[in-house]
Amino acid sequence: xxxxxxxxxxxxxxxxxxxxxxxxxAWTFGTPKFAAACDIIGAHIDAVxxxxxxxxxxxxxxxxxxxxxxxxGVLRISSGTAERDPHLRASWTLDDSTVVEFSDTxxxxxxxxxxTGNYRTxxxxxxIGPEPLSDDFNVVDFHRSLNSSNRSIKTQLLxxxxxxxxxxxxxxxxxxxxxxxPSSRRIGRPATHRLxxxxxxxxxxxxxxxxxxxRDYRTFSGDRGANQNSLQVYGRSGEPCDxxxxxxxxxxxxxxxxxxxxxxxxRS
DNA sequence: GTTGCGTCCTGGACGC
DNA sequence: TGCGTCCAGGACGCAA
Numbered sequence: 001x002x003x004x005x006x007x008x009x010x011x012x013x014x015x016x017x018x019x020x021x022x023x024x025x026a027w028t029f030g031t032p033k034f035a036a037a038c039d040i041i042g043a044h045i046d047a048v049x050x051x052x053x054x055x056x057x058x059x060x061x062x063x064x065x066x067x068x069x070x071x072x073g074v075l076r077i078s079s080g081t082a083e084r085d086p087h088l089r090a091s092w093t094l095d096d097s098t099v100v101e102f103s104d105t106x107x108x109x110x111x112x113x114x115x116t117g118n119y120r121t122x123x124x125x126x127x128i129g130p131e132p133l134s135d136d137f138n139v140v141d142f143h144r145s146l147n148s149s150n151r152s153i154k155t156q157l158l159x160x161x162x163x164x165x166x167x168x169x170x171x172x173x174x175x176x177x178x179x180x181x182p183s184s185r186r187i188g189r190p191a192t193h194r195l196x197x198x199x200x201x202x203x204x205x206x207x208x209x210x211x212x213x214x215r216d217y218r219t220f221s222g223d224r225g226a227n228q229n230s231l232q233v234y235g236r237s238g239e240p241c242d243x244x245x246x247x248x249x250x251x252x253x254x255x256x257x258x259x260x261x262x263x264x265x266x267r268s
Numbered sequence: 269g270t271t272g273c274g275t276c277c278t279g280g281a282c283g284c
Numbered sequence: 285t286g287c288g289t290c291c292a293g294g295a296c297g298c299a300a
Contacts, residue, residue, distance in 0.1 A: 001293065033276095053294080071293055072278085087278090106277045108294060124295060151271070158294080168293065255273085256293060 002069040004132070004165025005206035007053050010075055015048040017077065017098060018057065025093035031107070037090035039113040040065050052128050052164030062116050066125065070108030076101050129163045132199050137163055143192040153195075154182035155254050163199060168256050169234045170206070174198040175260065176233040181267040182258045188268070205230070233259045 002010070022044050028037040040059060047058040055075075057065040067075070078091065078099035090102040090111055102111070112122060119126040129145065130136035145162040146153060154175060157166045166174070175182050177198035180191050187195070209230065232242050237250035237259050246263040 003294095068295080070277095070295080104277095105279070106293090108277070110295080122295095123297095149270080155271095160295095257291090 001071045001167055001169070002073060002211070003053055003167035003170055004050075004203055005170075005209075006211035007050055007055060007069065007165075008207050009210045010069075011048055011050045011055055014055070014075060014100075017100070018045045018048050018094070021045050021098070022095040023092050024095050027091045028111075029089040033107065033109070034089045034102070034111045036065075036113045037092065037102070037111045040092070051125060051131070052160055053167070054122075054125050054128075058116065059113075063113055064116050066110075066112040066114060066119075066122060067102065068110045070104055070106065070110065072105040073109035074103045076103070124160050128160050132163045132165055132203055137196070137200075139189075139193055139196045142196050143187070143189060146187050146192065150185055152183045152185055152253060153180060153187055154258060158254070158256070165203065166199065168258075169231070170199070170202050172234045172259050173202045173232060176265060177202065179264050179266075181265045182253055182260055184268045186268060191268070233261065235259065 023040050023042065026038040026041050028034045040063075043063070044060040045057050045065075046060050049056045049058065053068060055067040055069075057067075059065060067073075069075070072087075073089075078101050085101070085103050087103045087105045088101055089104045089107065089109065092100045094100065102109070114121060130138075130141070142162055146156055149156055151159075154171050156162050157171045157174075158168065160166070172182070174195060175198075178191060178194035180187060180195055233248055236248050239248055240246065241248055241261040241264060244261065244263050246261055248259055249262055250257055250259045252258065
Protein backbone atom coordinates (compact mmCIF):
# COMPACT_ATOMS: atom_id res chain seq x y z
CA UNK A 1 0.00 0.00 0.00
CA UNK A 2 1.73 3.16 -1.14
CA UNK A 3 2.46 5.55 1.72
CA UNK A 4 4.79 8.55 1.68
CA UNK A 5 8.07 6.67 1.01
CA UNK A 6 6.54 4.67 -1.83
CA UNK A 7 4.93 7.73 -3.44
CA UNK A 8 8.13 9.75 -3.06
CA UNK A 9 10.13 6.94 -4.70
CA UNK A 10 7.72 6.89 -7.63
CA UNK A 11 7.76 10.71 -7.86
CA UNK A 12 11.54 10.82 -8.11
CA UNK A 13 11.54 8.28 -10.93
CA UNK A 14 8.52 9.82 -12.67
CA UNK A 15 9.87 13.36 -12.70
CA UNK A 16 12.47 13.11 -15.50
CA UNK A 17 10.02 11.23 -17.73
CA UNK A 18 7.24 13.83 -17.39
CA UNK A 19 8.77 17.28 -16.95
CA UNK A 20 8.28 19.46 -20.01
CA UNK A 21 6.27 16.85 -21.86
CA UNK A 22 3.01 17.53 -23.71
CA UNK A 23 0.10 15.15 -23.12
CA UNK A 24 -1.14 14.28 -26.60
CA UNK A 25 -3.65 11.57 -25.73
CA ALA A 26 -5.22 9.83 -22.75
CA TRP A 27 -7.45 6.89 -21.95
CA THR A 28 -9.46 6.14 -18.85
CA PHE A 29 -11.39 3.29 -17.30
CA GLY A 30 -15.09 3.99 -17.32
CA THR A 31 -15.69 5.17 -13.76
CA PRO A 32 -15.81 8.72 -12.39
CA LYS A 33 -12.86 8.09 -10.06
CA PHE A 34 -10.46 7.98 -13.00
CA ALA A 35 -12.32 9.98 -15.67
CA ALA A 36 -10.32 13.17 -15.07
CA ALA A 37 -7.26 11.54 -16.63
CA CYS A 38 -8.53 12.67 -20.04
CA ASP A 39 -8.93 16.30 -18.95
CA ILE A 40 -5.23 17.07 -19.34
CA ILE A 41 -4.90 16.35 -23.07
CA GLY A 42 -3.14 19.33 -24.60
CA ALA A 43 -1.41 20.41 -21.40
CA HIS A 44 2.31 20.51 -20.69
CA ILE A 45 3.64 19.09 -17.42
CA ASP A 46 5.76 21.69 -15.62
CA ALA A 47 6.53 19.90 -12.34
CA VAL A 48 5.99 16.61 -10.53
CA UNK A 49 5.42 17.12 -6.81
CA UNK A 50 3.96 15.34 -3.82
CA UNK A 51 1.89 16.15 -0.72
CA UNK A 52 1.67 13.25 1.68
CA UNK A 53 0.51 10.28 -0.39
CA UNK A 54 -0.74 12.45 -3.26
CA UNK A 55 1.24 12.89 -6.46
CA UNK A 56 0.61 16.39 -7.82
CA UNK A 57 1.69 17.41 -11.33
CA UNK A 58 1.69 21.12 -12.17
CA UNK A 59 0.30 21.82 -15.63
CA UNK A 60 1.03 24.87 -17.78
CA UNK A 61 -2.61 26.03 -17.69
CA UNK A 62 -2.83 26.78 -13.94
CA UNK A 63 -4.26 23.38 -13.12
CA UNK A 64 -2.86 20.35 -11.31
CA UNK A 65 -3.20 16.64 -11.97
CA UNK A 66 -3.69 14.90 -8.61
CA UNK A 67 -3.15 11.14 -8.37
CA UNK A 68 -3.76 9.01 -5.28
CA UNK A 69 -2.53 5.45 -5.65
CA UNK A 70 -4.93 4.02 -3.07
CA UNK A 71 -4.02 0.54 -1.90
CA UNK A 72 -2.81 -1.08 -5.08
CA GLY A 73 -2.08 1.72 -7.54
CA VAL A 74 1.00 1.45 -9.75
CA LEU A 75 2.42 3.96 -12.24
CA ARG A 76 4.69 2.68 -14.99
CA ILE A 77 5.87 3.15 -18.56
CA SER A 78 3.89 0.94 -20.91
CA SER A 79 5.75 -2.19 -21.89
CA GLY A 80 4.13 -2.02 -25.32
CA THR A 81 3.16 -5.67 -25.23
CA ALA A 82 -0.12 -6.72 -26.76
CA GLU A 83 -1.33 -8.34 -23.54
CA ARG A 84 -3.64 -5.85 -21.88
CA ASP A 85 -3.50 -5.32 -18.13
CA PRO A 86 -7.04 -6.06 -16.85
CA HIS A 87 -6.48 -3.60 -13.99
CA LEU A 88 -5.41 -0.66 -16.15
CA ARG A 89 -7.42 2.42 -15.05
CA ALA A 90 -5.81 5.24 -17.05
CA SER A 91 -2.98 5.99 -19.45
CA TRP A 92 -1.38 9.08 -20.94
CA THR A 93 0.52 9.34 -24.21
CA LEU A 94 3.24 11.99 -24.22
CA ASP A 95 4.74 13.89 -27.15
CA ASP A 96 7.85 11.70 -27.11
CA SER A 97 5.58 8.62 -27.60
CA THR A 98 6.06 7.50 -24.00
CA VAL A 99 2.88 5.94 -22.58
CA VAL A 100 2.45 6.26 -18.81
CA GLU A 101 0.01 3.74 -17.32
CA PHE A 102 -1.91 3.78 -14.05
CA SER A 103 -2.91 0.28 -12.92
CA ASP A 104 -5.00 -0.25 -9.79
CA THR A 105 -6.29 -3.70 -8.92
CA UNK A 106 -8.69 -2.74 -6.14
CA UNK A 107 -9.72 0.62 -7.61
CA UNK A 108 -9.06 2.49 -4.36
CA UNK A 109 -6.99 5.03 -6.24
CA UNK A 110 -8.25 8.30 -7.61
CA UNK A 111 -7.39 10.84 -10.30
CA UNK A 112 -8.46 14.48 -10.18
CA UNK A 113 -7.68 17.68 -12.07
CA UNK A 114 -8.09 20.88 -10.06
CA UNK A 115 -7.22 24.58 -10.33
CA THR A 116 -3.75 25.00 -8.85
CA GLY A 117 -3.91 24.86 -5.06
CA ASN A 118 -7.68 24.43 -4.93
CA TYR A 119 -8.31 21.10 -3.19
CA ARG A 120 -11.88 21.69 -2.00
CA THR A 121 -13.06 18.58 -3.82
CA UNK A 122 -10.36 16.48 -2.13
CA UNK A 123 -11.23 16.73 1.57
CA UNK A 124 -8.19 14.92 2.95
CA UNK A 125 -5.71 16.82 0.79
CA UNK A 126 -7.49 20.08 1.60
CA UNK A 127 -6.89 19.59 5.34
CA ILE A 128 -3.58 17.76 5.16
CA GLY A 129 -0.88 18.36 7.79
CA PRO A 130 2.76 19.36 7.31
CA GLU A 131 5.26 17.30 5.35
CA PRO A 132 7.02 15.14 7.96
CA LEU A 133 10.51 15.66 6.52
CA SER A 134 10.16 19.43 6.21
CA ASP A 135 10.83 22.19 8.73
CA ASP A 136 7.07 22.82 8.86
CA PHE A 137 6.70 19.65 10.92
CA ASN A 138 7.58 20.87 14.41
CA VAL A 139 7.04 19.29 17.83
CA VAL A 140 5.01 22.16 19.30
CA ASP A 141 2.33 22.14 16.62
CA PHE A 142 2.38 18.34 16.46
CA HIS A 143 1.76 18.08 20.21
CA ARG A 144 -1.06 20.62 20.03
CA SER A 145 -2.68 18.85 17.08
CA LEU A 146 -2.55 15.40 18.67
CA ASN A 147 -4.13 16.66 21.89
CA SER A 148 -6.81 18.72 20.17
CA SER A 149 -8.89 15.61 19.53
CA ASN A 150 -10.19 12.80 21.68
CA ARG A 151 -9.48 10.18 19.02
CA SER A 152 -6.73 7.62 19.47
CA ILE A 153 -3.21 8.65 18.48
CA LYS A 154 -3.04 6.15 15.64
CA THR A 155 -6.43 7.21 14.25
CA GLN A 156 -5.19 10.79 14.20
CA LEU A 157 -1.98 9.84 12.40
CA LEU A 158 -4.00 8.01 9.74
CA UNK A 159 -6.26 11.06 9.30
CA UNK A 160 -3.31 12.92 7.70
CA UNK A 161 -4.08 16.05 9.77
CA UNK A 162 -1.27 16.15 12.38
CA UNK A 163 1.26 15.10 9.74
CA UNK A 164 1.02 14.02 6.10
CA UNK A 165 1.83 10.70 4.50
CA UNK A 166 1.42 8.18 7.33
CA UNK A 167 -0.45 4.94 6.61
CA UNK A 168 -0.99 1.77 8.57
CA UNK A 169 2.54 0.39 8.16
CA UNK A 170 4.49 3.48 9.20
CA UNK A 171 2.02 4.37 11.95
CA UNK A 172 2.68 1.03 13.63
CA UNK A 173 6.44 1.31 13.11
CA UNK A 174 6.71 4.88 14.42
CA UNK A 175 4.48 4.26 17.45
CA UNK A 176 6.56 1.22 18.39
CA UNK A 177 9.81 3.15 18.10
CA UNK A 178 8.39 5.97 20.20
CA UNK A 179 6.96 3.53 22.78
CA UNK A 180 3.47 5.01 22.40
CA UNK A 181 0.39 2.81 22.62
CA PRO A 182 -1.72 3.16 19.44
CA SER A 183 -4.95 3.57 21.45
CA SER A 184 -3.67 6.41 23.67
CA ARG A 185 -5.89 9.46 23.53
CA ARG A 186 -3.49 11.88 25.21
CA ILE A 187 0.24 12.21 24.69
CA GLY A 188 2.79 14.10 26.79
CA ARG A 189 5.61 16.25 25.50
CA PRO A 190 8.39 13.65 25.94
CA ALA A 191 6.37 11.07 24.03
CA THR A 192 5.52 13.62 21.36
CA HIS A 193 9.23 14.32 20.90
CA ARG A 194 9.91 10.60 20.54
CA LEU A 195 7.05 10.14 18.08
CA UNK A 196 8.09 13.19 16.05
CA UNK A 197 11.61 11.79 15.70
CA UNK A 198 10.38 8.26 15.04
CA UNK A 199 8.09 9.38 12.20
CA UNK A 200 10.95 11.21 10.52
CA UNK A 201 13.29 8.27 10.97
CA UNK A 202 11.02 5.49 9.70
CA UNK A 203 9.99 7.51 6.65
CA UNK A 204 13.51 8.65 5.77
CA UNK A 205 14.88 5.13 6.17
CA UNK A 206 12.14 3.68 3.98
CA UNK A 207 12.70 6.27 1.26
CA UNK A 208 16.34 5.21 1.33
CA UNK A 209 15.20 1.65 0.70
CA UNK A 210 12.76 2.74 -2.04
CA UNK A 211 9.70 1.86 0.03
CA UNK A 212 7.96 -1.23 1.34
CA UNK A 213 6.71 -3.91 -1.03
CA UNK A 214 4.34 -6.36 0.64
CA ARG A 215 2.45 -7.41 -2.46
CA ASP A 216 1.40 -4.86 -5.07
CA TYR A 217 3.71 -1.87 -4.73
CA ARG A 218 6.35 -1.40 -7.41
CA THR A 219 8.55 1.58 -8.15
CA PHE A 220 8.07 3.42 -11.45
CA SER A 221 10.86 1.27 -12.91
CA GLY A 222 9.01 -1.90 -11.84
CA ASP A 223 11.33 -2.85 -8.97
CA ARG A 224 10.29 -3.94 -5.50
CA GLY A 225 11.13 -1.76 -2.50
CA ALA A 226 13.40 -3.18 0.20
CA ASN A 227 11.97 -1.78 3.42
CA GLN A 228 9.73 -4.81 4.05
CA ASN A 229 12.86 -6.58 5.29
CA SER A 230 13.33 -3.95 8.00
CA LEU A 231 9.82 -3.79 9.48
CA GLN A 232 9.94 -4.32 13.23
CA VAL A 233 6.24 -4.64 14.13
CA TYR A 234 3.89 -4.38 11.15
CA GLY A 235 2.74 -7.85 10.14
CA ARG A 236 4.79 -9.49 12.88
CA SER A 237 2.09 -10.35 15.40
CA GLY A 238 3.12 -13.40 17.42
CA GLU A 239 6.82 -12.77 16.89
CA PRO A 240 9.11 -11.44 19.65
CA CYS A 241 9.65 -7.70 20.07
CA ASP A 242 13.13 -6.68 18.87
CA UNK A 243 13.56 -4.52 21.98
CA UNK A 244 12.32 -6.70 24.85
CA UNK A 245 11.43 -10.11 23.44
CA UNK A 246 7.76 -9.88 24.46
CA UNK A 247 5.37 -11.41 21.95
CA UNK A 248 3.92 -8.73 19.65
CA UNK A 249 0.13 -8.53 19.62
CA UNK A 250 -2.40 -7.40 17.04
CA UNK A 251 -5.83 -5.90 17.43
CA UNK A 252 -8.25 -3.97 15.24
CA UNK A 253 -8.36 -0.20 15.59
CA UNK A 254 -10.65 1.73 13.25
CA UNK A 255 -11.00 -1.36 11.06
CA UNK A 256 -7.23 -1.54 10.61
CA UNK A 257 -4.94 -4.23 11.93
CA UNK A 258 -2.66 -2.73 14.54
CA UNK A 259 0.45 -4.49 15.81
CA UNK A 260 2.24 -3.37 18.97
CA UNK A 261 4.37 -4.54 21.87
CA UNK A 262 2.31 -4.76 25.09
CA UNK A 263 5.43 -4.24 27.20
CA UNK A 264 7.19 -1.41 25.35
CA UNK A 265 3.99 0.45 24.46
CA UNK A 266 2.09 0.96 27.68
CA ARG A 267 -1.26 2.70 27.36
CA SER A 268 -1.26 6.15 28.95
C1' DG B 269 -17.22 20.69 14.18
C1' DT B 270 -16.36 15.98 15.81
C1' DT B 271 -16.79 11.16 15.79
C1' DG B 272 -17.77 6.56 14.26
C1' DC B 273 -19.24 3.53 10.86
C1' DG B 274 -20.35 1.75 6.21
C1' DT B 275 -18.91 1.46 1.49
C1' DC B 276 -15.98 0.76 -2.32
C1' DC B 277 -13.05 -3.22 -4.53
C1' DT B 278 -10.42 -7.60 -5.79
C1' DG B 279 -7.18 -11.36 -5.06
C1' DG B 280 -5.29 -14.53 -1.91
C1' DA B 281 -5.81 -17.62 1.97
C1' DC B 282 -8.39 -20.84 4.15
C1' DG B 283 -11.96 -24.28 5.36
C1' DC B 284 -15.22 -27.58 3.94
C1' DT C 285 -11.25 -29.59 -7.43
C1' DG C 286 -14.58 -26.25 -6.60
C1' DC C 287 -17.11 -23.28 -3.88
C1' DG C 288 -18.01 -19.94 -0.21
C1' DT C 289 -16.23 -16.90 3.28
C1' DC C 290 -13.04 -13.85 5.30
C1' DC C 291 -9.44 -10.46 5.25
C1' DA C 292 -6.54 -6.58 3.79
C1' DG C 293 -7.16 -1.00 4.13
C1' DG C 294 -7.24 4.76 2.29
C1' DA C 295 -10.50 7.94 1.42
C1' DC C 296 -14.96 9.55 1.48
C1' DG C 297 -19.92 10.10 2.58
C1' DC C 298 -23.29 10.08 5.90
C1' DA C 299 -25.65 10.05 10.30
C1' DA C 300 -25.65 11.09 15.12
